[in-house]
Amino acid sequence: MSDSSATTRERIADRLREGPATPSGLAEEFAITTGSALSHVEHVSRSVEAGDDEQLLVAPPECRDCGFSEFDDPLNVPSRCPSCKAESIEEPAFVLE
Template identity: 55%
Template sequence: MESTTRERIAAAIREAPATASELSTRVGTARTAVYDHLRHVAQSIDDDEEFLVSPPTCRDCGFDGFDDPINDPSTCPECRSESIDEPAFLIED
């Protein structure tokens, strides 16, 4: 039986932290769709696991206080820079 996209994403981030771009390549789905899948994965993990997010970070001013860490912001709300590092995701036991 073939696993679902969400199962493949969860398996990937149980192994090592990954960004949406990296997950998109690994599981063969659009990067924008990965964020929707990650929201569901975050809600469906086992009770003994933790869904961790290294938030998006502005490369120019260092801002990382984005309202929604499972997001791909286009600009920094502090300095308006478009140089934003993608968030990274991990499931930890």
């Protein structure tokens, strides 16, 4: 599909097929907000669940200070670590395989 006729969501799905990407990376690449990028990734996730040929893999957010990675919602960018309260959180990364 050519880039000019593809929707942002389709272009994001194509980008995730190329390799891992973070929400802020997708936001910058597609000139959208981080929240919109997360929304698109969530929809892509539901779309690929309907088919059996692909799956969305998520490297969850992780605290840079204590290593905590058991966040409730891996499709989110938390602001603070619930374990040590640090605000130094590594963003989740997504890839379609």
